[in-house]
Amino acid sequence: MLRSLLFLPGNNPNMLINAGTLGADAVIFDLEDAVSPDEKDAARILVRNTMKYMNLEACEVIVRINSVDTSFWMEDINALLPYKPLVFLLPKTNCKDDVLKVCGYLSECEKKLEAEEGTAFVMPLIETAQGVENAFDIASCSKRIKALFLGAEDLTADLGSKRTKDGREIEYARSRLVVAARAAGVDVFDTPFTDVNDDEGILDDALLAKNLGFSGKASISPRHVSAINRVFSPSSEEIEYAYEVMMAIKEAKEQGKGAIALRGKMIDAPIVQRAEKTIAMAKALGIRGDENE
Amino acid sequence: MNKLVTTIKEAVELSGLKNGMTVSFHHHLRNGDYVLNMVMEEIARLGIKDLTVNASSLFDVHLPLIEHIKNGVVTNVSADYISGGLGRHFSCGVMENPVSFRTHGGRPSDIISGKTPIDVAFIAAPSCDPMGNCSGKYGKSACGSLGYAMVDAMHAKKVVVITDNLVKYPLADWSISETNVDYVVSVEEIGDPKGIVSGTTKITRDPVGLVMASMAAKTIEASGLLKDGFSFQTGAGGASLAAAKFLKEIMLEKNIRGSFGLGGITGYMVDMLNAGCFEKLLDVQCFDLSAVESIKNNPNHMEISAQHYASPTAKSAVVDSLDVVILGATEIDTDFNVNVHTDSNGYIMGGSGGHSDTAAGAKLSMIIAPMFRARLPIITDRVNCISTPGKDIDVLVTQGGIAVNPKNSELKERLVLSGLPVISIEELKEKTERITGKPEKIKKGDRVVAEVVGRNGEILDEIYSVC
Amino acid sequence: MDIIKSATAGTMESSDAYVEIEPGNGKNEISVESVVWMQFGEKIRTAVEEVLNELEVENAKVRVVDRGALECVIRARVETAVLRGKGEK
Structure with missing residues (x-):
């Protein structure tokens, strides 16, 4: 399960070699914005070697390749596909054709590598006005798509709006992406909170994203990882309530009751689903739940 | 009674320091300390040799000490900590006798018990009155606590306080009292405030x-x-x-x-x-x-x-x-x-x-x-x-x-x-x-350049030469 | 693979390595400076040789200034320098 996704600059050995110990559920090795054009080759080889030689079992690995309007992206895929990143993050995805272009190339490469077709996954990074408007189209255009990812810095530049801490300017984009991703049945990840020194702000921003329906949130600073993990993990109250719901359902079934209430509220199917999800998350995270399971 | 003397030289002479004795220093001024170097320079000029320097810690600012070792002014060093720039010289075998490392607790224990007696203690004091009541809390070179100097002051045979902030008698809030002090010297500066305390100590961003x-x-x-x-x-x-x-x-x-x-x-x-x-x-x-x-x-x-x-x-x-x-x-x-x-x-x-x-x-x-x-x-x-x-x-x-x-x-x-x-x-x-x-x-050299004395007096280990 | 021009890769930052490569005088010549020379000098030299062999470089002067890089980093920097020094296709 991915709560926190941490960007690490692709040409910085000191950051890459510590990738597995920074507490993030996934690291994003960045070959795009964090790497200058004349170092693209060096970063690609460095990231490849990191994936090849380092034990990164403690976290998932995502690679942000260069966008399809550059001359780098195919080489990025050639170099890294054999080391099976969890997904390729596709920057500046404007429309489904951008995604399909990459997916087509992945199929070719899989054939060459004699790998099973369709086993490499992608995550479109939506960071343009066009991308937001095409979000559902993009999210549903291929089985390789695991999730959508919102990039607010480029997006606000494209919109001509000012990027602010409370994020009003991206309210629409956030909601639109959550709806599009959920409609397509994929996950959706929120943009990083960029003030690395604001320990309170990250909590508020992550909580807002969680409440909007995001699956997790990206970060450009290791300092924000623990806050993100905390916000996107079920709280002990949530876990306790989830177990109460399951108990109540079980009792109701045993007593042959149809509808039941808990804490003065009717328990219906969505509440049960949510409780099941919470318990599954708590188990996956190794958080101890209620003892009465 | 007059304890005030005009120069460090005079204080050293009056203290009766002779060949083979032990002088002590404390490290509250850390890498901003001028006092150890000023004192050792006067001692060297007076032609006194074969001294033991017992310092609670030594920093790179004390690099001139190496010359005094080469010239035979200093033949033994005891310290609780020696920073890298200075340590390198000891590791390369600049001194014939091994450095004696103690702990911050072992050092006062050995001074008090008489195991490592001090003949003359030199105390860098950011504030002092003419009778020797002194404190680290006030003055342009303020360093706060004088905790490591207290034991030296109480147990050395002679105590010289060196200050750059001579105040009227009595300095009320003293850390070391006049009852222990023999001589007071007023100098222009006892240290560089930038090296004494940092403005703020920052937590890591790593x-x-x-x-x-x-x-x-x-x-x-x-x-x-x-x-x-x-x-x-x-x-x-x-x-x-x-x-x-x-x-x-x-x-x-x-x-x-x-x-x-x-x-x-x-x-x-x-x-x-x-x-x-x-x-x-x-x-x-x-x-x-x-x-x-x-x-x-x-x-x-x-x-x-x-x-x-x-x-x-x-x-x-x-x-x-x-x-x-x-x-x-x-x-x-x-x-x-x-x-x-x-x-x-x-x-x-x-x-x-x-x-x-x-x-x-x-x-x-x-x-x-x-x-x-x-x-x-x-x-x-x-x-x-x-x-x-x-x-x-x-x-x-x-x-x-x-x-x-x-x-x-x-x-x-x-x-x-x-x-x-x-x-x-x-x-x-x-x-x-x-x-x-x-x-x-790594390959060790063939000479012992330092011995590590545990807090209870046991030899914990020996450090070998590198160069 | 022929090295036809001089090239560099990497940086002098801690945990990185800086590599210079240029055409050789008939065989590979490798020099290594390292902050961990006493502990890892031989391993670093071996890693550089292996990368050159894998890339079939037989005639190059390679100078590595290691700042405590892990082996996978040193290998990456050497490979980058080689690919930059082999010239246009």
Whole structure:
């Protein structure tokens, strides 16, 4: 399960070699914005070697390749596909054709590598006005798509709006992406909170994203990882309530009751689903739940 | 009675210093200290030879000492800590006799017992009156506590105070009283304020350091010691300070009121005092301006002598009442022995300071260190130098896991129950070497250049030459 | 693979390595400076040789200034320098 996704600059050995110990559920090795054009080759080889030689079992690995309007992206895929990143993050995805272009190339490469077709996954990074408007189209255009990812810095530049801490300017984009991703049945990840020194702000921003329906949130600073993990993990109250719901359902079934209430509220199917999800998350995270399971 | 003399030369002459005697210095002015160099220069000019320098610590600012060693003015050195630039010379064998390393508690113990008597103590005082009442809290060179100098002042045969802020008699708030002082010298400057205390001590921004610090705080929380009455010491290293910050957050969240913070004191400990995490700070040395301000103004921030801090032969010392200490290491071995004296190439670049005293005293002694620095693993089969014996270390916190000394099985159980990533030190060593590769052993030189005296007087280890 | 021009890769930052490569005088010549020379000098040299062999470089002068880099980093920097020094296709 991915709560926190941490960007690490692709040409910085000191950051890459510590990738597995920074507490993030996934690291994003960045070959795009964090790497200058004349170092693209060096970063690609460095990231490849990191994936090849380092034990990164403690976290998932995502690679942000260069966008399809550059001359780098195919080489990025050639170099890294054999080391099976969890997904390729596709920057500046404007429309489904951008995604399909990459997916087509992945199929070719899989054939060459004699790998099973369709086993490499992608995550479109939506960071343009066009991308937001095409979000559902993009999210549903291929089985390789695991999730959508919102990039607010480029997006606000494209919109001509000012990027602010409370994020009003991206309210629409956030909601639109959550709806599009959920409609397509994929996950959706929120943009990083960029003030690395604001320990309170990250909590508020992550909580807002969680409440909007995001699956997790990206970060450009290791300092924000623990806050993100905390916000996107079920709280002990949530876990306790989830177990109460399951108990109540079980009792109701045993007593042959149809509808039941808990804490003065009717328990219906969505509440049960949510409780099941919470318990599954708590188990996956190794958080101890209620003892009465 | 007139104790005021006009020059250091005069004070040295009056003190009766002769060939073969011992002079002492303290290190509150740290890398900003001018006094040791000024005094040694006058001593050398007077043609006095074959001296023992007993300093609580030596820093790179004291590099002129090397010339005095080469010229035979100084033939023995005893210190609790020697920084890297100076240490390199000792490692290369500049001095025939080995350096004698002690701990911050062992040094006063040996001075008081007469094992290492001091003939003349030179005390750098940021404020002093003409009769010798002096303090570190006031003046342009303010350094806060004078804890390491107190024992020297009380037990040396002669005591010379050197100040750059001579005030009218009496200086009311003294740390060292006139009853111990023979001569007072007023000079232009005793140190460079920039080297004495840092403006602010900053916590690390290094992401790995923060991961370790967070694990360290959680380890303390899980240890069962973090409750009302809790006492704590931490070093001024980046990760240790960050651990203090995380600990503060936990203490405030759980409304835990500790009893005291100990040690070299930084602004972070002052913040913890002011936030109500502790009732008192016990301070043998101030590290930054915020600590200096606090010890001057806050009656709950108290100065203590090195003896009171850590002496193993005092009837009791504060370290005996300490719950938790966070310490650093350049190396630690699979028996939990810690090296803080030499770097990975064998050069002297540190010393025990209060490391082994606090480790011996505290209920929980924690080492915090990254799995590797550059490419060098922190865990070895055997450390190049035993600074603190493994029996006094309870736990090692790294970003790759927490290794508990098998002697403390209760702690291990508690950490496991709290879901912390506990791993055996052997496994952690292997895990690290899978990343770094296994390093070749460094070759030791053929001369002993320093001996490490444990806090109880035992020889813990010998340090060999490098060049 | 022929090295036809001089090239560099990497940086002098801690945990990185800086590599210079240029056409050789008939065989490979490797020089290594390292902050961990005593502990890892031989391993570093071997790693550099292996990368050159894998890339079939037989005539190059390679100078490595290691700042405590892990082996996978040193290998990456050497490979980058080689690919930059082989010239246009």
